[in-house]
Amino acid sequence: MTRYVVTLNAGSSSIKFALFEVEGEDHAALATGLVEMTGAQRHLAVHDNAGKPAHQETWTAAGDGFHTDALRRILAWRQSAFPQIEVSAAGHRVVHGGTRYDAPVVVTDPVLDYLRTLVPLAPLHEPHNIAGIEAAQQAWPHVRQVACFDTAFHRAHPFVNDTFALPRRFYEEGVRRYGFHGLSYEYVTSRLRQIAPLHAAGRVVVAHLGNGASMCAIRDGLSVASSMGFTALDGLPMGTRCGQLDPGVVLYLMQEKQMGADAIVDLLYRESGLKGLSGVSHDMRELEASDSPAAQQAIEYFVFRIRRELGGLAAVLKGIDAIVFCGGIGEHAWHVRERVLEGMEWIGVELDRSANRSSAQVISSDRSRVRVFVIPTNEEEMIARHTLAAIDVA
Ligand SMILES: Nc1ncnc2c1ncn2[C@@H]1O[C@H](COP(=O)(O)OP(=O)(O)O)[C@@H](O)[C@H]1O
Ligand SMILES: CC(=O)OP(=O)(O)O
């Protein structure tokens, strides 16, 4: 039986969506799309299954909520482009699932109530993920909604990789290292199983380097440790997020700079990372093109933190068999990959520079003991897979 699923990844200023046709184990994206918001301007662009532009719309917001407005347009496009299709379910990327969810779940009112309590733990993502679900419920009242969590993949971490050294009661109430980008790690792991099954069964470090960035140690397909923690702020520096930070800095901001919680949230989530360090841009493409010394230093810091994390995660795994790069930077910025892997022969990596420059699937040399891969991630396909599985058991 052929089934159809819509996936939604709602952010603060964009919604990524896709329509999948599912036949048994085969998931084919019939179309993928993006709605972007710039000021009052809205822009919707859909690409077909060959990646060719299939539909575009630009409009000015009429005071309506971004998600409701955009979802109505997505629905109208779906009805006119694929009138014969009946959608079985809508799957949503939800960044934080807290302690309660270690698997995707069909959305009900109690689920939404719980997700609302997690908003302070993911202020850049969770409110928009919830708004996307609510708008989809309104727009498509007869379609089941499934929440797919970024944290779920990491929920089996051993205690030491899950805890902070705070009094125990904080751990019990959920102050833990959750880890994020789980849908991406799960997808990449499943691709690695197809491409290189022996490596996939071994010790793998995946670097998801996008606008948000994290790294994950994976053994036999299971997450063992992640660079991200309680929130999606920790670990690597990101487009606008600070990454690892001495908590003493936060105390200093409060006590000496009299900064309140909202100002600190803004500083650490929206004004730091590559953007804050460079003063030029949050975007790696603009930093690479810039001749500003601060832009070059921001890249240097990004590379430095990835190298530190790689060493740390390799130690957790007691050695590594494979490294995988994914995400916008991981898939395209060969220069960053080259600098991350420079002088890493001690860990067993020998780079094939020309394969790396063309972003080939395997970028390590034939002699390299550790195999290094570039695998384009596909969070949408993972959401589609989880969504159908969740409605099948519900
Ligand atoms: N060709 C490229 N070269 C270098 N960096 C790139 C390139 N394309 C995208 N990027 C980087 O990837 C980021 C987007 O990553 P992506 O994983 O698509 O983000 P998101 O987290 O929004 O899904 C951009 O902000 C930019 O820094
Ligand atoms: C969790 C996270 O950082 O997500 P994104 O990369 O989409 O910002």
Ligand SMILES: [Mg+2]
């Ligand atoms: Mg991302």
